[in-house]
Amino acid sequence: MVGASIVSGLLLLLIPLPSAPGWFAIFCLGAAQLFGDVSYPVYSIHEVTLRQSIAAPELLGRITAFAKLLFKGMWPLGALVGGALAAGIGMRAMFAVCAVGVLSSTLWLVFSPVRKLR
Numbered sequence: 344m345v346g347a348s349i350v351s352g353l354l355l356l357l358i359p360l361p362s363a364p365g366w367f368a369i370f371c372l373g374a375a376q377l378f379g380d381v382s383y384p385v386y387s388i389h390e391v392t393l394r395q396s397i398a399a400p401e402l403l404g405r406i407t408a409f410a411k412l413l414f415k416g417m418w419p420l421g422a423l424v425g426g427a428l429a430a431g432i433g434m435r436a437m438f439a440v441c442a443v444g445v446l447s448s449t450l451w452l453v454f455s456p457v458r459k460l461r
Contacts, residue, residue, distance in 0.1 A: 344385075344393065345449065345453060347386035349449050351386065352442060352446035354375045356439070358372065358442065394410065428440060
């Protein structure tokens with residue numbers, strides 16, 4: 344779970360790298376899309392498995408609903424902030440800021456006891 348989150352953040356750093364259309368841009372965007380699409384299900388499966396193993400069965404539905412609300416409820420806010428950032432600092436810089444944000448959001452997983460759970 345931690346590794347998939349880190350890989351996803353590192354792959355997002357490939358998106359702002361190309362400065363012009365060409366083979367390098369195709370490689371960077373293709374690699375970020377392909378391997379990012381692989382790392383997300385790996386993270387998601389581990390997250391759901393962890394949630395199911397530590398939550399009381401009678402609370403599992405509420406916990407899952409709340410987690411989905413938090414996750415999907417951030418999409419509109421993220422779209423607004425991303426649009427404002429892109430308008431203010433440009434698309435490439437906005438993608439770099441987003442990639443650093445995803446990587447920094449992984450820090451709580453790296454330093455938490457989640458890594459030691461089996």
